[in-house]
Amino acid sequence: MHDVSAHAAAHHGPPTSLIRRHIFSLDHKVIGKQYYGLALVAVLIGMVLSWLMRIHLGWTNAHIPGLHLLSPNGAPGDVMTPEYYLQLMTMHATFMVFFVLTTAPFAAFGNFFLPIHTGAEDMPFPHFNMMSFWTTFVAFCVMISSFFVGDGPTLGGWTQYAPLSAVGSVSGPGQGTGVILWALSIAIFCVGQLLGALNFIPNVLDLRCRGMSFWRLPMPTWAWFITSCMGLTAFSVLMPACIMLILDHVGGTSFFVPSNLVINDQMQPHSGGSTLLWQHLFWFFGHPEVYIAIVPGMGIVTHVLITNMRKPMLSHRVLVYCMAALAILSYMVYGHHMFVSGMNPVSALGFSFPTLLITIPSTIIVLIWIGSLYGARIRLNSASLFALGFVSLFITGGVSGFFLAQPSIQILLHATYFVVAHFHFTMAIAAIFGIFSGTYFWFPKMWGRMMNETLGKIHFWLTFVGVYSIFMPFHYLGLAGNVRRYQAFVVDYMQPLIGVHRFVTIAALLTGAVQFIFLFNLVYSRFRGPLAPDNPWQATSLEWSTSSPPPFDNFGGRQMVVYHDPYQYGIQSSMGDYVLQDSPEQVKSAHDEP
Amino acid sequence: MAKFFATTIVVIMVLSAIPIIRNTWHPLPNISAHGQAIDDEMWGTMIEAGISLLASQFILAWFIWKFSVPPASSAKLDKAPTLVIEAKSFPGGATGLVIAAIILVGMEVLALGIFGIKSWASMYFTQPGADALPVQVQAGQFAFYFRYAGPDGKFGPLHPDLISESNQNFFGLDPTHDQDAKDDLVTASMAIPVNREIRLLMHSKDVSHSFYVPALRIHQDFVPGLDLQLHFTATKIGKYEIVCSQLCGLGHYNMKAYLDVMSADDFDKWLKQQAALQ
Amino acid sequence: MNRNHKRTLVAVAAALGLASVAGLIAGNRVSAAGSGSITGTVKLSGSPPHMKGIDMSKDPYCVKQHENNPAKMENVVVGADGGLQNVVLYISEGLSGPEASATPSEEPVVDQHNCMYVPHVVAMDVNQKYKVTTTDQTTHNIHPLPAPGTGNIGWNKSQPAGAPPIETTWKAPEAISVKCNIHPWMHGWHVVVKGPYAISDASGTYTIKNLPPGSYTVTAWHEEYGTQTQKVTVAAGQPGKADFTFKAK
Known part of the structure; x- marks a missing residue:
């Protein structure tokens, strides 16, 4: 077994200065909270941007009072211009995908709980860990700065297809400085995430405490481990791609720009590049990124569900295998984003089949979640409600994947709102439900106070109905051929759909407003919530064996020893129907997997 | 609350299915020679996916309805009485589910895959006639x-x-x-x-x-x-x-x-x- | 509407204020500057080229505006007696002192009307403010693309229906081609010159005003036919005269 004391890096004294404690902290728990805070700021920005977009989509050229203050160029006279809409759209996606969906479920919760789950005192490389957050923070600032430089942020969408992104400002507002800042920010972000993954992986491999075999790791830690492995390969492809993109702007290269392009009646001084190269590099990152956003949520939700079902899942190993299968398959399917983008049509079949295969591990995961509910005693609290909501949303989002996996159906649905519905249900809303679930579940451990359950439940009900009202109609829009990334609907056959758009806009504004209940609950409970006991949910994994919040070295100097599988519920012990992982008590368990 | 949750899921699903069944919003009518194959594939998928969606959501709702317990009083959560239950396991267990998933979904995947190749191939793997x-x-x-x-x-x-x-x-x-x-x-x-x-x-x-x-x-x-x-x-x-x-x-x-x-x-x-x- | 009205009032008040201050400082030199002028006619010899009709069918709004007056290109517009419209005439040599550096306070306006630029060619002094407005119920983008290295920096802005005018200036003399990418046929010129200028009207006539007596070189610029120059002398109380004739290709 591994002895923590052998790892000098994991040992550092309790910090004393304010800066070391709260700003440049080496403590993985503080870094986790910093990531959480960053994600919170980013999600608020992303949400406000989506509000502005939705208002514009429902009521094109509506006056949005005060909008010109936000961008005198983008919204002269408070009317949103087409380029400003696209800039907001690009930034909405960028903030959400990179700074919320990657940071919150993975970097925030992962940083806080992965070392505790493994029984370690800290990450193996605390300085790298600190750099990981601050690098990400710099990336965030660079992205924000693009709002205030030149003609605003890039309008090319978060996928930044070349050559639109690579030829400079001649192709549109924000396509000069805006793109350079975008690519720079994302390249820096990649560094931050790589530093994070370089901590997560050795922590799981090397810093497990005595008795913590691989199969005794809790599900979120498995999920974060798998996610780190994905991140390591995905981000290390995106980073050079971004650098190549910057070079096309400032270095006189033509990686992504072919010869003989004429824009605004001017020949472009590029030659010999390939536009599909960018798409290949981007989606080789992009599809694993989808799983980077959702797999941690799966781990968190499994963790929360087991605790509140008071019984283990039907099989934890199958869940781990399935998550690993998703991770591996995610590298083989990226071409399904490019079915109609000019790849050799034969390759579409090669990408379509593994895409359909992804359905199998996903279905098994869902069936195990649902099947495990059978015979359970489900406690419905805010955390488990959001976890069950996650399951419902993930099913809905997964089912639309059936359609999009088939190249010939993509002829109808590619780049329509159907796709928007699909990825919002899965990687966006389901992942966010995972974050909510984790927040309600772990808040007591992270901040030492309980959150308000009543507000939590109100938040859940309104959000659950709200997100279905927003994103379900997107399927119908997609079926009717409504193309995404349009700032107004001037195409004749899309005109009758404006009513649906207005319905969605109203639902989005209301659902967004509901999130302030959560924000209030978060801030209020942080300072005024009742003090949390060490183990409020009668849970089993190691985070519940220490105080709330844990001391700086996680276990107050104890050398942790683990005796049980992570989820010993529904058994007879001196504690009740569960036993903590580090409790030496002998229990009869019917659930040990061979 | 469990019953309310289950009902909410069912109501959302039924309301979502109505526009699909009534065909309120649909693709523009096909005007091409090759389009019928795509439409067939589309509606075949719609039926399979629709049944999968409704079935899994309804079962989810049913299990939430059936297997939830009233919440413990929040004041002393960590001291709530815990009954040790004879945990009933899903018939067949994980193995059964895995086998079911692989067979059912595998068949679906194969069917859709093969079906899909046909319509895709008819568009992309054929040459235009000389008089086109x-x-x-x-x-x-x-x-x-x-x-x-x-x-x-x-x-x-x-x-x-x-x-x-x-x-x-x-x-x-x-x-x-x-x-x-x-x-x-x-x-x-x-x-x-x-x-x-x-x-x-x-x-x-x-x-x-x-x-x-x-x-x-x-x-x-x-x-x-x-x-x-x-x-x-x-x-x-x-x-x-x-x-x-x-x-x-x-x-x-x-x-x-x-x-x-x-x-x-x-x-x-x-x-x-x-x-x-x- | 109300806001525009207020804005206009403020602008007028500001302009009046500025003008009076400028008047106080410049004193009698300003009145002397306005005394002379150069007039003339620009003609096209030979048969004017055929101007193609414009198919606007991508935007039904534009099509509707041109139901009864089919749109055609405006690269060469010739009046009944051969007068060549849209020629920019300016003083390329001979200006010195305040006349060369003074910036006119009036603002030329280009309107986007019926999916065309009205006027097709607009001229302005260096640093002179001008306005781009829209009276169309469709969104346009205005995309001037100056040559690199001139000191002028290109821009690209959309103007949805009802958006306020775009007010801007150019730093260096240059004939800048302007396009709308949403309606690719929309094309015009923003011609930036140094000093007093004029644009020939439908009959090809023009008058450059506000010139002190002296001898000058007048340059005539046309988008298709390039430039021609003539030397002209302006005496006190007697306008100079310069007629130009471009040859059709």
């Missing part, structure tokens, strides 16, 4: 322009350096020097004869665009630097829309053109009319 009418479409920020070869049946070469939208030379033709370009017709909307195969030559002059004609069941991106070919046959006279679905800049939403499918006679007349306007 060639039409070139050029995408640029933010309009489509079309070129017909004229009576000589030959397209003049493109000179990107001659492209000047301000002089209405959208393709960069040089009719004074190129014999083939002299009778080339350039138009801002596309007209094609009904029931005649069209060979579409796709060229982008600047960034990536897409040629999306929902009614025609045609969707293909333009790749700058790489000219692609498609072929199709329209089977119904009428006026349809071509839209761009690949983000191409600020005017993306307004990048569109009309497609007129007309009788062979009308098409000949239209060609003459356009020639007079050049």
